[in-house]
Amino acid sequence: MTDWARQMIFQLRRWLPHRALVAVADYSYAALEFLHACQTMVNPVTVITRLRLDAALYQPAPPPTGKVGRPPKKGKRLATLQAMLDDPQTKWQSVKVRWYDGQTQLMEIFSQTAVWYHSGLPPVPIRWVLIRDPRGEYETIALLSTSPELGSLQILNWFVQRWQVEVTFEEVRAHLGVETQRQWSDKAIERTTPILLGLFSWITLAAHLLVEQAQLSVQQAAWYVKERPTFSDALGAVRQQLWFPATIFSMSPVEPDVVKIPRSLFDRLVDTVCYST
Template sequence: MGDSSFSALLFLDAMRRARITVITCLRLDAALYDPALPRPPGTIGRPRTKGARLPILAAILAAEDTRWHAVVVPGWYGAGERTIEITSDTAVWRHGGLPVVPIRWVLIRDPEARFPPQALLCTDPTREPAQIVGWFVRRWTIEVTLQEARARHGVETRRKWSDTAIVRATPCLLALFSIVTLRAARLPARQRQRIAAAA
C-alpha cells in the first residue's frame, strides 16, 4: 500500500511481474482502456496492447447512472467504522511508451461529503473492491507507527557511519517500539492512563 507517488506505470509493471500486489491512489483523469481483444490467427502487424478507451473516473463519479455500493470500513483512519460508497471495475492503464498494466480501480465517495472522492488501483484485478479499500486504510496505522518511531527512537537519523550499522539499527529500533507498545497494551487501563499523563 502506498500513496500517489507509487502510482507509476514502470513501478507497477515491475511489481506485477514480481507477483507483488500494489494498492495505491489513482488519478481521476487516468487513461484507462478495455483489455485488447484476442488476436485472430494470421493477423499481420504488431499485436494490440489495449482495447477501447473507457470514460475517465471523474466522468464516472459525476454520472447519474453509476451504481454505488455501501461498504462499512472498520478502523477508518483511527476513527472507528465508516460507511462509504464504492464502485469498481477492471481495466488496463496505459500511457504512450510505457508498459500496459491491468488493474482493478475502486472509486470511493463519502455519502456525508466529509472527504473528497478518491480513486484507488490494485495490480491484482481479481481482488474484491471492499478488500482493496480495507487494505489501503490499514496503511494509516503503519504510517503512524513509522512516524512515531522516527520521532521517539531516531529511526532514519544518520547517527551511524557505516551502512551495516544503519541496517542493524533500524530493525532494532522498530522492534523496541513494538515491544514497548505491546507491553503498554497489556497494562490495566488505570495504569495506562497514569503513564500517559506522566509522559
C-alpha cells in the first residue's frame, strides 16, 4: 500500500512540479521508507501522519569528524513520547484548535524535532507533535511531519482537516453504495466507484445552491437534533428538485391543487421517498 502511495505522490509531483504538496495520512503510512522517499525528492512532498508513542527517536547525527569508517546516521537516543507524556515536567502549550466536530477545542500540545530511525531503514528527520485533551475526552495522539520547519499548530490543523475525507468515504458507502457494487467485471467496478464519488461532489454542489436559495431544510428527530444539514439532507433536497411532480419529466397538464390524490398527501409521500435510504 505504501508503494502505491509513493508512486501516486511521485506522479502528482510530476504533474505539479512547482506546487507545495502536503499529504495527510493515517497510521498505515507511518513507514520510514515511504516518508524518506517523499522527503528526499528533488522538490519534497510534506507528509503528516500519526506516530507511535513508543517510536525510536534520536538526536541528529553529529557532524563528520574525518575519521575512517561509515558516518553515523543518528545521534543520542531520546526519550519516547510515552515517557514525555508521563513526565510531570513536560511543558505543555494550551492552544485553541478547530476539532473534528467543527467546534473550537482547547487542547495541549508539546512539540520538538528529532530523527526517527530503525535499524536497516533510512533515518527521517521529523517534527513530532504530542496532543492531549486536558478534559480527558479524547485520547492522546502524536503526529509527525516530514518538514521539521513546520509549526506544530499548522501540523495539527492540517491533520484535523483529514477528517472530512473520512466522513466523505462513510457517506458514499452509506448513501451511494460505494463498495457494495455487484458487478462481476473488475473494469466495471473501476468505472462505477469514480462515478459514484463524482456523484457525491455533484450532489454537494447542487445542495450548496439550494442553501443559497433557502430551499434546503434540515430533517430532525426527537432523539437527534442537528444544527447543520448532513449529506442525507443534501441528497433528499436534490431528489426533491429532480423528482418534483409534473414539472420536469411529465407531459400531463399541471394541476396546482390535485394530482389524483390530495396535494398534501402527495408532498408527504415525495418527502418520505426522497429522505429514505
